[in-house]
């Protein structure tokens with residue numbers, strides 16, 4: 001059962017050297033019981049920390065599986081201070097009534113900026129020139145070097161990153177075409193094309209900003225490459241599975257593709273220091289980076305703020321907006337009400353049982369919000385302040401005791 005605690009007693013454990021901005025933001029909101037660790041703890045240490053934590057903040061190294069979560073009875077929220085959340089068993093967390101938050105947009109600008117740098121670098125053949133110079137070869141020539149102004153950029157995937165790249169490229173004087181499976185509003189002078197082939201036949205340089213889905217997997221294959229203009233440059237700063245690497249090396253060998261910039265790969269080393277192996281190693285015209293397009297100091301600091309903010313909002317107000325595994329409930333402030341939060345199994349009769357507890361007590365409900373997702377329901381009930389805190393605690397205990405209740409919490 002979840003008790004209601006003063007903020008200073010809400011234990012928050014932040015692992016893996018999470019940015020200081022997170023700690024500052026949490027402290028600023030009154031959460032002072034924060035333990036920070038610079039590493040990802042071994043299982044025994046992690047288990048001990050989780051036994052006491054109300055919230056845990058992790059990055060990509062700490063794995064939170066079902067067995068570990070089952071041993072964290074006080075845990076009410078998880079913050080992934082990164083983009084990915086596959087290090088957490090999201091379904092197990094949801095079944096235990098634990099929302100998981102992440103920071104999907106904090107590094108958008110970082111990826112967009114590096115994409116612009118890749119566009120200019122590829123159009124000037126900087127990767128090739130840099131490689132030659134490192135071999136002591138001086139080759140001063142304008143051959144294969146172009147300004148980006150007036151060139152056509154094709155953007156595949158016009159979401160957060162793709163649209164930012166569009167704005168920046170437009171400002172550089174590029175002609176921007178984009179293709180997206182969803183209807184998207186064009187920014188500036190960019191123009192949407194109805195079919196990807198239209199973009200392929202016109203673009204001097206193509207950049208991919210799509211998620212990994214069955215449709216995007218291998219979308220840059222031999223056929224797609226053959227539809228592109230001869231001498232095209234290609235950027236993949238999205239997901240490694242998008243490009244068929246063998247098809248790309250053939251196109252590089254034939255000269256059909258003049259250059260490429262890749263930050264993500266079908267197989268990536270798991271740890272720093274491991275050897276990177278790819279058929280692309282050794283190609284002078286290919287700019288390779290180790291999945292760092294979104295990794296900047298600014299992105300880290302934004303991630304700290306974004307996830308801390310989501311934890312604070314959930315703890316103070318009950319809103320789960322932005323949770324990746326949980327019913328999304330966006331709540332107004334509850335200044336003149338006690339707020340009762342209940343997470344329950346999504347089974348028939350649950351809501352009527354909860355409402356029965358409250359109506360038997362003659363409670364005046366000023367607001368009720370319910371959302372369900374998969375196997376759980378999340379209901380938030382605002383109760384008029386004329387009801388005493390003691391009574392509300394009694395209702396909480398009765399609701400928590402109902403069969404199917406997972407967690408019940410009060411915000412006074």
Ligand code: NAI
Nearest residue numbers: 157158159160161180181182209210211215237238293294
């Ligand atoms: P987003 O979700 O805002 O945008 C993705 C866009 O792709 C959406 O507009 C969607 O409608 C579109 N799309 C989906 N399937 C498509 C298809 N088959 N053809 C054309 N368009 C399609 O995502 P966001 O934030 O812009 O990220 C884009 C990609 O960048 C993701 O794969 C993400 O994982 C990756 N990324 C890589 C980073 C790195 O360090 N290299 C860092 C951050 C994101």
